[in-house]
Amino acid sequence: MYWVHHYQHRISHLSYLKSGENFPACTKCGERVRFELAPEPTAADHISLDLDFSIDGRRSNPSKAG
Numbered sequence: 001m002y003w004v005h006h007y008q009h010r011i012s013h014l015s016y017l018k019s020g021e022n023f024p025a026c027t028k029c030g031e032r033v034r035f036e037l038a039p040e041p042t043a044a045d046h047i048s049l050d051l052d053f054s055i056d057g058r059r060s061n062p063s064k065a066g
């Protein structure tokens with residue numbers, strides 16, 4: 001579980017990454033995003049589910065299915 005510190009465009013938030021998983025670059029602030037190990041385990045969504053980190057091959061697409 002990591003705190004994700006963005007550069008100006010967004011306040012810090014928690015996200016989950018698997019151990020050994022590379023830290024993705026933010027789609028908005030890129031490499032300026034910082035990851036800090038959260039001191040306590042907390043419930044949070046996986047980083048790939050975050051809108052700013054579309055590392056799952058999912059890009060924002062105007063055509064929505066379903």
Ligand SMILES: [Zn+2]
Binds near residue numbers: 006010028029030052
């Ligand atoms: Zn960002």
